[in-house]
Structure formats: C-alpha cells, structure tokens
Amino acid sequence: MRDSVTCTISGVDPRGRGRLELDGHLVHVARALPGDVVRVRARPRRDDDPETLATLERAGESPARRSPGCEAFPRCGGCLWQDVEPAAQRRWKSAMVRRVLSERAGYTLPEDPPITASPDAGHRTRVLLRVHVAGGRLRAGLFARGGRELVALRRCEAAAPAINAALAELHALDVRGLPDHRVRLALATAPAPGSGQREHVRALVTPATKPAAPALALAERMRRAGLFATVDTRAADATPQPCDAQDGATFFAAPGMFEQTNRAANRALRAAVRRRVDALAPARVLDLHCGNGNLSLLLHGARGRAVDGVDTSPQAIAAARLGLASIGAPAERYQLRSAARARSPSCARSRPAPWSPCCSTRRARGPEPDRHAGESALARLAALRPRHALYVSCDPQSLADDLARLRRAAGYELAGLELFDLFPHTPHVETLAWLRAPGAPGAR
Numbered sequence: 001m002r003d004s005v006t007c008t009i010s011g012v013d014p015r016g017r018g019r020l021e022l023d024g025h026l027v028h029v030a031r032a033l034p035g036d037v038v039r040v041r042a043r044p045r046r047d048d049d050p051e052t053l054a055t056l057e058r059a060g061e062s063p064a065r066r067s068p069g070c071e072a073f074p075r076c077g078g079c080l081w082q083d084v085e086p087a088a089q090r091r092w093k094s095a096m097v098r099r100v101l102s103e104r105a106g107y108t109l110p111e112d113p114p115i116t117a118s119p120d121a122g123h124r125t126r127v128l129l130r131v132h133v134a135g136g137r138l139r140a141g142l143f144a145r146g147g148r149e150l151v152a153l154r155r156c157e158a159a160a161p162a163i164n165a166a167l168a169e170l171h172a173l174d175v176r177g178l179p180d181h182r183v184r185l186a187l188a189t190a191p192a193p194g195s196g197q198r199e200h201v202r203a204l205v206t207p208a209t210k211p212a213a214p215a216l217a218l219a220e221r222m223r224r225a226g227l228f229a230t231v232d233t234r235a236a237d238a239t240p241q242p243c244d245a246q247d248g249a250t251f252f253a254a255p256g257m258f259e260q261t262n263r264a265a266n267r268a269l270r271a272a273v274r275r276r277v278d279a280l281a282p283a284r285v286l287d288l289h290c291g292n293g294n295l296s297l298l299l300h301g302a303r304g305r306a307v308d309g310v311d312t313s314p315q316a317i318a319a320a321r322l323g324l325a326s327i328g329a330p331a332e333r334y335q336l337r338s339a340a341r342a343r344s345p346s347c348a349r350s351r352p353a354p355w356s357p358c359c360s361t362r363r364a365r366g367p368e369p370d371r372h373a374g375e376s377a378l379a380r381l382a383a384l385r386p387r388h389a390l391y392v393s394c395d396p397q398s399l400a401d402d403l404a405r406l407r408r409a410a411g412y413e414l415a416g417l418e419l420f421d422l423f424p425h426t427p428h429v430e431t432l433a434w435l436r437a438p439g440a441p442g443a444r
Ligand SMILES: C[S@@+](CC[C@H](N)C(=O)[O-])C[C@H]1O[C@@H](n2cnc3c(N)ncnc32)[C@H](O)[C@@H]1O
Pocket: 258, 259, 260, 288, 289, 290, 291, 292, 293, 294, 295, 310, 311, 312, 313, 316, 337, 338, 339, 340, 359, 360, 361, 368, 369, 370, 372, 373, 376
C-alpha cells in the first residue's frame, strides 16, 4: 500500500471508525466520518487492528458534522458522535448493518434496513457513572474517551432529566471526613409514582477501590441526603421495582441487573416484536434469554398463545415473574434455567413450537453464568427447530456470524430486519431480525 494518500471516507465500521476501500484493501480510519476527506498513512500492522490507518490531516469536512450537542464532547467517552447530525448517524448505522450482513453472512439486502429513531437527548434512562472522592470533594462523571481518567459532568445531555437532577445534587453531597476512594454508581430511572412528580432514580453503589468501607459510608450519606429513591450496595440485595409500563403490563427491574438503557426506543422494540409475533400467529413462544420479560411480556395471552421464557439470573426471573403477576399470568411461565436446557412450551395445540425469540449475549461483559450464552441459545434453537425465530442483537457482527451459523446448522434464512436507534450519538444499534426455517410459511 502507498505511504500517504488522500481519500474520502465512504462509511462507518461497527466501532464507529470511518471506512474505505483502498487499493483493494478495506481500511478503517479512527475519528473520521463518512464524507470527510482525509490524508492517511499506513502504519505498521498490529495483530489486534491490522487495517487501521493513521490520520495525518483532515482536508475536507463531512457535511453531516454539526456543532457538538454537549459541552463535554469530545473529552467524555460516553458519546462518540455528539458532533454528527442524528439523521446521518441513523443512515450510517443502517448502511453498516447491511454491509456487515453481506460481508460476514453473505446476505444481499435490497436496501438499507429501516431504523426507528429515538429522542436525541435525555434518552438514557440507565447510566453507569464513576465517582471519585478525594480531599473531601466529590466528582462524578464518565471515563474520558479511550482512557480511565474521570470527566466530571454537571449534566449529561444523553441522560434522562431525573438522572441529571440527581447528578447536580450528588455534586453538592457533603463528603467531608470520608477517605479518598472511588465507586461505580449505576443509576436507573423508574416512572414517577404520580402525575407531575419527578421520576424515581434508583442507585447501586459498588466500590472501585479497596477497602470497601468508604463506599458503604458514601452510600449511607446518599441515603441520608435522600438523593435517590433507593441506594443499594449489593446487586443481589436490590429488589425489583416497577421500571416501565406498556399496554397493560408492568415491567420490573433492580439496579445492577440488565435493563435496556433507552425506555422510549425499547418500547418501540417491544411493539415491533409483538407486531412480528402477531403476524406469525404462533401457538407457542419461547424466550431464550428472557431477562425481566422485556421482549415477551406483551406477547402473553393473545389468542390462547403459550409464552415461556428462561434466564440464568435469579434476579431477572424474580423481576419477570412480577411482570407476569401484573398481567395475571402464572409465575411458572418464566423459569430459572439455561437456554441450553430450555424446553418447548406446553400448550393445548400439539404442533411443534412455531416461533422462538432468541437474544444474543455473546458480547456480554461482566460476570455471566455462561460466557458462551449466545452459543448455547443458538445450539438450543437449532435443536428445537421452531418454524420462526426472532433474534434481537446489539452487535451486528455477532448477529451476522450467528445468522450464518444458523443457516449452516439448521437451514434458517433471514426473512427481514428492523433497526432501533437505542444508543443515539454512538455507533451502536439494536437489530431485530426474523428468521424462517426451511419450508416455514411467511407471516399472515
Ligand atoms: C442482554 S440481556 C437481554 C434480556 C431481555 N431479553 C431484554 O431484552 O431485556 C441477556 C440475558 O441473558 C441472560 N443469560 C445469560 N446467559 C444465559 C443462558 N445461558 N441461558 C439463559 N439466559 C442467559 C442474562 O441473565 C440476561 O438476563
């Protein structure tokens, strides 16, 4: 490859880097956007990132750039794309997913898949903040881009108003007398108990430095100051509380357990899952990674349909069962069990399970009971052979790889795709894919 070359970025890769084809090579350019004209120079190949080129200068600006929607940009590591028009972000994500499916799974989609927008600010209803206490002062915020230095935030444009109100109060908390220490502060909002009231914010404080005692003392001060509706210090102790309500069902979650971070876009995702299932009109549904029932709670009861779910998190199953109680469905529909041992749901009709949603967690971080959760779900799906499968994924690359594997292992073909902009101002995107087993009929 030539030493230095000027070129126009044509797309983004799943990590948000600009990408282009050069001399028959696919290359990725950090901090470049589609439409940017950049002079780049190849740098020595690195095993973990063999194709990235060093940017020497930007010779032309992408027309999608805007003045950043946030004061902390670009220092803060929370949002990579605060300086990009939201509509362009969505176009790029949609094109990226189409290309990843083509390159990794051989699917040629006729056009970029549709993407449902989210509010562009105040959309994050769950955040993980970093809190540093030093010299009797408290600073809270997010890690800097590409590092672990704290960027203190008085407010976060992406966060829900209730989280920002709590953040402002947090900075005023009296921490005099506490030794220097650091904590992780997971905050999640819950709908206001009454109209005109502020949304609840629930907190989980976990130590990021040893010993743990100062973190416990800090949590106690937060409690006494009434900063949050609840303050827990052990995820396992936090009891699930209502976190959302939609179409007659109440959803429950506890701080620290998995919960989508964008309530508005998550509601659109749930509604889309229900539309797909209603169109397929199955007698049985099996949710292989049901969590708190987020994707399947709205599916119960329609036309005598049997809906079951499994998850390996006791807290998630406790939350899912509270959700079942909210719609008057029996608790045993959601079971504490690995996807690897999920059984086909029982129901009055005798035909085999015609539909099963499956959620990939292959890229899940943190302590997972099964690091290869996605693998076991895929194997189980191929073994149960439902006629239709829905697959919800936050990682287009693992989605594409899994679709290719499901096609090889059991003949499943991709029947359609819809995207949801759950993570505005970042390259991340949530995908709902629906798959058809060989010989299965289409939707009604
Ligand atoms: C990303 S969350 C999705 C939860 C839910 N579908 C939602 O939309 O909120 C993934 C879930 O998979 C669960 N999980 C991980 N490994 C599993 C396994 N082997 N079998 C079943 N569930 C598993 C986790 O406990 C977690 O609740």
